Amino acid sequence: MRSSRTLRRALLRARRDTGFLAAGIPLHLALASQWVWGVTIVVKANAWAVVPIPFALFVVGVPALTFVQRHRYRVLLGVDVPRLTPTPERWWPRRALRWLSSAQTWRQVVYHLLLGPLLAALELLVLAAWAVAVSGATACGWAWALPGEERLMAFFYTVVGVVLLCSAPWLAGATARTETRLASALLGSSRNERLRQRVEHLAESRTDLIEAVDSERRRIERDLHDGTQQRLVSLAVNLGLARATLIDLPDDARTAIDEAHREAKAAIAELNDLVRGLHPAVLEDRGLDAALSGLAARVPLPVRLRVDIGERAAPIVESVAYFVVSEALTNVTKHARATRVEVTVERIGKVLRVNVTDDGIGGADASAGSGLGGLAKRVGSVDGSFRVSSPAGGPTTLTAELPCEL
Amino acid sequence: MRAVIAEDSVLLRVGLVKVLEMAGFEIAADVGDADALLTAVEQHRPELALVDVRMPPRFTDEGVHAALVIRHQWPRTAVVLLSQYVEERYAADLLTAHTSGVGYLLKQRVADVEEFIAAVRRVADGGTALDPEVVAQLLLRRHSDPLERLTPREREVLALMAEGRSNAGIAEALVVSDSAVAKHINNIFAKLGLPAADADHRRVLAVLRFLEVPPN
Numbered sequence: 276m277r278s279s280r281t282l283r284r285a286l287l288r289a290r291r292d293t294g295f296l297a298a299g300i301p302l303h304l305a306l307a308s309q310w311v312w313g314v315t316i317v318v319k320a321n322a323w324a325v326v327p328i329p330f331a332l333f334v335v336g337v338p339a340l341t342f343v344q345r346h347r348y349r350v351l352l353g354v355d356v357p358r359l360t361p362t363p364e365r366w367w368p369r370r371a372l373r374w375l376s377s378a379q380t381w382r383q384v385v386y387h388l389l390l391g392p393l394l395a396a397l398e399l400l401v402l403a404a405w406a407v408a409v410s411g412a413t414a415c416g417w418a419w420a421l422p423g424e425e426r427l428m429a430f431f432y433t434v435v436g437v438v439l440l441c442s443a444p445w446l447a448g449a450t451a452r453t454e455t456r457l458a459s460a461l462l463g464s465s466r467n468e469r470l471r472q473r474v475e476h477l478a479e480s481r482t483d484l485i486e487a488v489d490s491e492r493r494r495i496e497r498d499l500h501d502g503t504q505q506r507l508v509s510l511a512v513n514l515g516l517a518r519a520t521l522i523d524l525p526d527d528a529r530t531a532i533d534e535a536h537r538e539a540k541a542a543i544a545e546l547n548d549l550v551r552g553l554h555p556a557v558l559e560d561r562g563l564d565a566a567l568s569g570l571a572a573r574v575p576l577p578v579r580l581r582v583d584i585g586e587r588a589a590p591i592v593e594s595v596a597y598f599v600v601s602e603a604l605t606n607v608t609k610h611a612r613a614t615r616v617e618v619t620v621e622r623i624g625k626v627l628r629v630n631v632t633d634d635g636i637g638g639a640d641a642s643a644g645s646g647l648g649g650l651a652k653r654v655g656s657v658d659g660s661f662r663v664s665s666p667a668g669g670p671t672t673l674t675a676e677l678p679c680e681l
Numbered sequence: 682m683r684a685v686i687a688e689d690s691v692l693l694r695v696g697l698v699k700v701l702e703m704a705g706f707e708i709a710a711d712v713g714d715a716d717a718l719l720t721a722v723e724q725h726r727p728e729l730a731l732v733d734v735r736m737p738p739r740f741t742d743e744g745v746h747a748a749l750v751i752r753h754q755w756p757r758t759a760v761v762l763l764s765q766y767v768e769e770r771y772a773a774d775l776l777t778a779h780t781s782g783v784g785y786l787l788k789q790r791v792a793d794v795e796e797f798i799a800a801v802r803r804v805a806d807g808g809t810a811l812d813p814e815v816v817a818q819l820l821l822r823r824h825s826d827p828l829e830r831l832t833p834r835e836r837e838v839l840a841l842m843a844e845g846r847s848n849a850g851i852a853e854a855l856v857v858s859d860s861a862v863a864k865h866i867n868n869i870f871a872k873l874g875l876p877a878a879d880a881d882h883r884r885v886l887a888v889l890r891f892l893e894v895p896p897n
Binding site: 497500501504505506508509511512513514515516518519520536539540543544547550551555556557559560561565568569572 | 689690692693695696697699700703735740741742765766767768769770771788789791792793794795797
């Protein structure tokens with residue numbers, strides 16, 4: 276039972292492989308023969324006017340044949356030849372140039388033009404083997420019709436036929452496998468190309484993600500600014516008005532109003548700090564210099580700030596640079612016991628270098644799960660580099676280098 | 682005195698109207714964006730415009746631009762900018778172009794009604810009012826210039842001067858005599874290298890030096 280199923284499967288596979296090989300013959304001969312024909316005309320008849328013919332065959336034929344071949348592998352063999360999604364390019368001459376200059380195109384040319392005839396020969400050989408095998412194996416059957424001395428010959432043919440019949444499926448299978456391997460190597464994309472494309476995709480989607488997060492921060496900032504902050508301010512103003520106008524209130528009522536007034540102002544201050552940390556509006560309007568000077572001014576230490584960037588960097592890069600300085604200054608205030616801080620932001624070629632140095636006690640460690648680790652990650656998210664130098668006893672220098680364009 | 686108010690948050694606008702009315706202003710118009718503000722100022726020619734920095738449609742620094750236009754086209758209208766956060770750049774923009782009749786305050790400062798009213802009146806009378814926060818920030822930052830030569834007391838005086846206060850106001854805040862304030866101010870002018878020409882103008886110059894704004 277089991278062996279019969281195996282046999283059936285083997286037969287089906289043999290049929291599939293053979294059909295696949297047979298279908299390959301015209302395809303493999305198509306371009307090569309046309310090309311030879313075209314070149315022959317040009318050379319023999321010295322008819323240079325027809326030069327465009329082989330060229331057109333090449334331009335139209337290679338993609339068309341590749342398409343048909345892919346189809347043949349998929350339908351007849353169930354194999355998908357890997358391919359690259361072409362990079363969209365609107366301007367057609369550039370698209371054509373890209374096509375002509377890609378290694379993939381020339382591998383396809385090799386496949387259709389040089390390898391094609393060889394494969395066709397191989398396929399013919401397999402078909403011939405089948406023909407010989409079938410006719411040989413049945414030799415004994417029709418040999419009775421022949422004269423006696425030929426029967427021995429017929430028996431010999433039969434033996435050869437049966438041997439061939441047994442080995443033909445294997446031959447067809449091996450050939451089909453070889454072709455598949457060649458097709459993946461030449462018609463498909465190389466592993467390197469696929470990896471490169473994957474990296475491009477990943478880089479793109481990561482940039483999208485970072486930008487999405489950034490715009491979300493902006494949205495939250497705007498919502499808070501337009502909503503909660505204004506409400507709180509309005510509340511504080513009304514309490515202030517009450518304080519100023521309701522003079523003849525009992526003492527405890529006055530105290531309650533005073534208290535509420537103070538609380539409202541404290542809440543505004545806290546919310547302001549929080550919202551500013553999300554995304555300062557001035558960063559969008561006036562750029563890093565203005566935003567950083569606002570930031571530096573809030574630090575309860577003397578800060579020397581130098582921003583020299585000329586042309587503005589991409590918004591996301593500015594945002595990361597701002598975040599770096601903001602976090603660094605928070606760390607300095609909290610832990611460094613410094614007396615002064617120096618912040619420089621400069622553009623060197625295509626790199627934005629952010630440098631924060633303090634004269635504190637040092638000993639900052641980026642790996643200790645502190646805010647510094649988060650900073651390194653944030654910088655890494657835009658392909659920047661991040662270094663901390665903080666020997667015990669100080670000084671601490673923190674450097675981030677960010678690519679200006681993403 | 683008449684005033685117009687430009688503030689996109691309706692809630693806060695109502696509060697501002699009440700505060701200004703309490704200060705004795707007649708509210709000629711209250712609007713929600715910069716274009717409407719300019720139209721209202723042109724129409725009513727008020728003595729004061731109270732302007733939010735961030736308004737529709739871009740929600741960035743419309744108010745600063747509108748303030749500069751108002752001070753340029755209708756010099757008799759004083760402008761007080763209100764902002765959720767005080768950015769010294771905006772203050773610098775304002776003071777580079779005009780050294781009188783301008784103010785720049787944090788919104789939450791409105792809650793301290795009496796102080797706010799005093800600041801607004803000062804500006805309407807052609808003075809200046811800078812938020813203590815801007816001033817405090819600048820004091821922390823500037824440490825590498827002639828300001829370093831000032832004594833702590835002189836820095837306090839300069840800070841109050843930068844906020845726009847008069848000698849009397851400074852004397853009251855620091856609980857010292859008027860003559861002591863005058864002495865400090867003269868020392869400040871000397872240390873900042875400001876010649877004794879027009880005394881009032883020197884105050885502004887000192888503040889500008891303080892802001893590191895080039896005087897025009």
